[in-house]
Amino acid sequence: MFVSFLLVVIVVCHHALPECPVGWFGSLCNKICRCENLECETDGECKTKRCLPGFFGKQCQYVDSIMSAEVSQEELKSRNATKCQTSFIALSPLVIKFNSETRISGIQIEGFAEEDLLGLALTFVQTPNKSCYKGPCQRRRDIYLDPNTLVINCDIGNYVCQLNITFEETKIERRLCAVYVRGGRNLALKQVTTMSTSTVNETGMVSDGSLAVDGRLDECAATRDDDPYPTLILHFYSSVVLSEIVIYFRPSKESQIFLLQLHADENDTIMEYRGEVHPRVSLVPTPDRFIRILELSLQHANAQMTVCELEAYGECAPPMFGPDCTDICSLECKNYTCSYEGYCRYCKNQTKALHCVDCLKGCGARDKIKTETTDYVISGLRVSPVLSYIMIIIFICVLIMATTDGVRGFLARKNTLVQKYTKEVEKKKPAKRRNTWTKKDSIRRLTFQAPSTEQIGDFLLLQSINSFPSTESLPSETSI
């Protein structure tokens, strides 16, 4: 009785979340709506069940990089409200050629039948005059969302230019319905920003740091032109692991040098990078580092810095996941690393299930995957009904804490927990990697080089429009 009363309280509290402005959702209204016609439910799912073109996945938060790519069969891009409304006969190899160097984490393939998804191989190919990863899908993990939908994740510490999908036997006729390419999720949107100075234009519009994280390229954050140290600082609500940082500057007439620093906390600089200001600058940070703060500054006193958008693609730092990085990955996930949906990045023992559990007979490719509705699944953890009562009580305590101190206070407490975890993980890392880079190093890194396996831990890649490196400076192929 008491429990059901509290459940009612929870439901009421849940629905008492603030109404967000059109185009935004989430408990802090900081998730951008990517649904068709910008019609999002309060939980971010789409009213029409369709995403804006170029987005897909949970709450349509992932960029679908195939939409801007050249493909060998146009049907790869077909998107219908119902899965497999249309299908086509796929010819090996399926070729996806990206327009520019792109960061991806994997693909999602919808087959007409289960057999159509067997024996697929992914190969990344280099294209002329571009520096990209070349080779197979490394540390591949296959996940079946349902028997006809396969997600293939790869670890690629570099940009990619072209992807070939080949079939083991070319004799059998394969029917596919659609292919998606997961391009990343921007975590910078509506995070907290501070800027050294801001400007006010004639109409009274204040160009402060928030305009750099508003999801719009046409409204820019600008410092005053007499700012002695033009700086923009972005604080993430919780630690993140980043795969790409993209900065859209509005360059001034004279060439300028920017400095980007990545901090684990106020006093711990993990990486820094210097580069020339261009309309679009893309950086690939060292993988697996937990980042809390981005600090972008200009290396010129009394100059105006104008940032139209600062994007940070990545995931919540382990062990967290979810829209606000407040859910905890399944204990079965290796290194507590999982996706936005809570699917494990790796399993301890190669199972193909979403949460590394719930498989019949060891999860071979042909084995049916047990649906999760038969158990309670809370944040990727499978719990018995008795345990779920305990979980509910814990949840209520957390809720009471959250409502008394506000969401921020709750997030802060969670963050100290995560920091503790982070410190433990960091302790285990070799001390060498904690070195911050000297000025000399940073300048050396300005020469564009595709890193080898050894280098990748210490290098950032830079890619900016108008400034592609000449062919001479590019190695003929990357060996990763």
Ligand SMILES: *[C@@H]1O[C@H](CO)[C@@H](O)[C@H](O)[C@H]1NC(C)=O
């Ligand atoms: C399904 O997708 C195909 C290919 O993109 C398109 O021609 C067709 O109109 C779509 N059907 C619906 C109902 O959206």
Ligand SMILES: *[C@@H]1O[C@H](CO)[C@@H](O)[C@H](O)[C@H]1NC(C)=O
């Ligand atoms: C590659 O670069 C060279 C020299 O800059 C140029 O001549 C050639 O056309 C480029 N090739 C492609 C495919 O862009």
Ligand SMILES: *[C@@H]1O[C@H](CO)[C@@H](O)[C@H](O)[C@H]1NC(C)=O
């Ligand atoms: C990728 O596909 C293209 C087009 O069919 C082919 O020319 C190329 O050899 C393939 N590369 C690899 C590595 O499979």
Ligand SMILES: *[C@@H]1O[C@H](CO)[C@@H](O)[C@H](O)[C@H]1NC(C)=O
């Ligand atoms: C002031 O800023 C707003 C928003 O960026 C813009 O729409 C407007 O045109 C600006 N006014 C002037 C005079 O620049």
Ligand SMILES: *[C@@H]1O[C@H](CO)[C@@H](O)[C@H](O)[C@H]1NC(C)=O
């Ligand atoms: C950073 O260092 C300053 C001065 O040493 C100290 O007061 C502050 O508490 C430190 N901040 C963190 C988050 O450790």
Ligand SMILES: *[C@@H]1O[C@H](CO)[C@@H](O)[C@H](O)[C@H]1NC(C)=O
């Ligand atoms: C998991 O963490 C251990 C050390 O904590 C590390 O050696 C290993 O590479 C990590 N595994 C993955 C899949 O990241």
Ligand SMILES: *[C@@H]1O[C@H](CO)[C@@H](O)[C@H](O)[C@H]1NC(C)=O
């Ligand atoms: C994977 O883990 C489960 C649970 O611990 C165990 O039953 C199973 O035998 C393991 N599979 C392999 C292939 O090690």
